Amino acid sequence: MPLESPVDIGIGGSQIDPQVSFSQVSANIRTPFVAVEIDPSNATGGGLQQNNPVLLIGSYDNTITSVVANQPVQIFSASEASARFGNGSLLHELAIAWFANNETTPVYAAPVTDAGGASASTWTLTFTIPSGTIQNGTLALYINGVYYGVGITQGMTVAQVATAVVTALTGQVGCPVTASAALGVVTLTSKGKGAWTTGIDVRLNYSRSDVMPTNLACAIASATSGATNPSLTTLIANIVNAQFGFYVLPYTDDTNVTALNTELVRRWGAMVQTEGFAIAAVQGSQGTLATYGSALNSQMLCVFGYNNSPSPSYQWAAAAAGQIATSSANDPARPFNTLPLVGIKAPPLASQWTQSMANSLLWDGISTYTVDSGGTVRIQRAITTYQKDVNGVETQAYLDLNSPLTLAWIRADLRNYLRSKYPRTKLADDGIRIGLGQAIVTPKLVKSEIIQRARYWSDLGLIDNVDKFSTSLSVVRNSSDATRLDVFMAPSLVNSLQVVGVLIQYLL
Numbered sequence: 001m002p003l004e005s006p007v008d009i010g011i012g013g014s015q016i017d018p019q020v021s022f023s024q025v026s027a028n029i030r031t032p033f034v035a036v037e038i039d040p041s042n043a044t045g046g047g048l049q050q051n052n053p054v055l056l057i058g059s060y061d062n063t064i065t066s067v068v069a070n071q072p073v074q075i076f077s078a079s080e081a082s083a084r085f086g087n088g089s090l091l092h093e094l095a096i097a098w099f100a101n102n103e104t105t106p107v108y109a110a111p112v113t114d115a116g117g118a119s120a121s122t123w124t125l126t127f128t129i130p131s132g133t134i135q136n137g138t139l140a141l142y143i144n145g146v147y148y149g150v151g152i153t154q155g156m157t158v159a160q161v162a163t164a165v166v167t168a169l170t171g172q173v174g175c176p177v178t179a180s181a182a183l184g185v186v187t188l189t190s191k192g193k194g195a196w197t198t199g200i201d202v203r204l205n206y207s208r209s210d211v212m213p214t215n216l217a218c219a220i221a222s223a224t225s226g227a228t229n230p231s232l233t234t235l236i237a238n239i240v241n242a243q244f245g246f247y248v249l250p251y252t253d254d255t256n257v258t259a260l261n262t263e264l265v266r267r268w269g270a271m272v273q274t275e276g277f278a279i280a281a282v283q284g285s286q287g288t289l290a291t292y293g294s295a296l297n298s299q300m301l302c303v304f305g306y307n308n309s310p311s312p313s314y315q316w317a318a319a320a321a322g323q324i325a326t327s328s329a330n331d332p333a334r335p336f337n338t339l340p341l342v343g344i345k346a347p348p349l350a351s352q353w354t355q356s357m358a359n360s361l362l363w364d365g366i367s368t369y370t371v372d373s374g375g376t377v378r379i380q381r382a383i384t385t386y387q388k389d390v391n392g393v394e395t396q397a398y399l400d401l402n403s404p405l406t407l408a409w410i411r412a413d414l415r416n417y418l419r420s421k422y423p424r425t426k427l428a429d430d431g432i433r434i435g436l437g438q439a440i441v442t443p444k445l446v447k448s449e450i451i452q453r454a455r456y457w458s459d460l461g462l463i464d465n466v467d468k469f470s471t472s473l474s475v476v477r478n479s480s481d482a483t484r485l486d487v488f489m490a491p492s493l494v495n496s497l498q499v500v501g502v503l504i505q506y507l508l
Contacts, residue, residue, distance in 0.1 A: 021439030052245030061086025101322030129260025158184030
């Protein structure tokens with residue numbers, strides 16, 4: 001703790017011998033002994049080292065009896081997720097997207113059981129021969145953006161083509177569907193059950209080089225839509241004492257979004273302070289996403305929106321969380337613009353947002369993406385869904401995800417700093433004489449410490465205008481509780497650079 005020179009407040013200038021506040025050295029020892037106590041409370045110059053794990057929430061193969069539902073378990077690779085939760089399960093696919101974007105942040109998988117009455121989604125691929133004979137070629141089938149090339153040879157029948165498709169899909173790592181064939185029709189069935197399975201993408205010829213074999217046609221149709229997502233109620237109750245920095249939420253139905261958001265808002269509160277942020281993604285038209293985002297209002301929730309990508313929404317969410325987790329651990333105030341979503345397939349050009357569409361979505365609480373010239377999907381701007389204050393007035397208080405992330409970092413850093421700086425410390429009024437080595441603080445001392453910490457935050461680029469911060473900072477002893485200090489602080493957060501306006505007035 002900081003040491004003040006003893007201040008004489010006694011009568012007639014009397015001096016008081018300093019008394020050291022030992023924590024370990026006994027005051028009643030008489031045997032010859034040299035006791036040296038080591039106190040780390042002054043070795044707190046470093047900043048907060050955040051290493052909060054990330055939670056992937058998802059369904060698993062319910063036939064695997066070794067899985068303990070609603071109990072998070074740490075995983076270290078996508079292959080481990082496959083072995084634990086089932087090849088092609090939702091948790092497996094989340095892990096594939098996560099580890100493609102982040103190999104350093106600790107990550108846990110939270111298996112949730114399919115809801116009673118949940119159903120799977122199915123698709124049909126109906127093959128026909130418009131005319132003549134099928135020629136040699138490759139059928140370019142994509143499921144969730146993964147390419148499955150099916151070799152087609154001259155003279156095949158549609159029944160043989162269908163059988164070849166089933167062979168190409170069966171046993172493939174990460175494939176989220178099973179396949180069966182009959183009379184030239186392939187039926188795909190999602191391995192998982194629930195409304196989330198409708199987001200599995202099945203298409204042909206995504207790449208510009210993909211061409212249908214001559215005289216072969218295929219019609220893809222959604223036969224049945226999966227229904228009834230799992231409930232997160234038990235999982236949320238089980239992790240009440242665990243903290244995760246981010247939660248990857250694949251279920252975007254109102255019930256589950258509300259349940260998780262309610263818990264995260266509770267955790268954000270001053271008496272809990274185990275904050276974490278949910279990352280989700282939704283596919284739909286600009287109008288559909290505007291409606292979805294406008295109905296949300298939380299600084300704890302970030303939702304990315306896109307349309308017609310071969311990659312499913314839950315992998316968009318996992319990829320975005322992977323990039324955001326790494327970046328925010330290094331610097332919570334630095335914007336996430338241009339970070340790549342590795343492994344995510346870009347929507348076709350006609351389905352990508354125009355500038356006006358993206359701008360509109362950013363006014364509706366939906367985070368946006370861009371696609372660079374090489375086809376890489378990148379974060380354009382990551383915002384929260386917080387759009388109105390408690391009075392229903394539009395606000396930018398938590399517009400960018402960086403704002404609550406930075407506030408959470410500052411709060412945790414100050415809390416940890418003061419805890420380590422002043423363990424088992426006495427509290428006195430300003431002006432008291434403090435002997436060297438005494439474990440005692442005053443409001444003035446704590447205020448000085450907070451100002452110094454604010455300068456450190458400024459050096460990190462998290463806040464600015466420390467002089468104004470220092471002037472407005474108030475540290476007083478509570479009038480009703482003599483053991484309590486009340487602090488008022490108003491840090492000015494460093495803002496992200498998002499818009500540059502330039503006016504060119506030229507001369508001829």
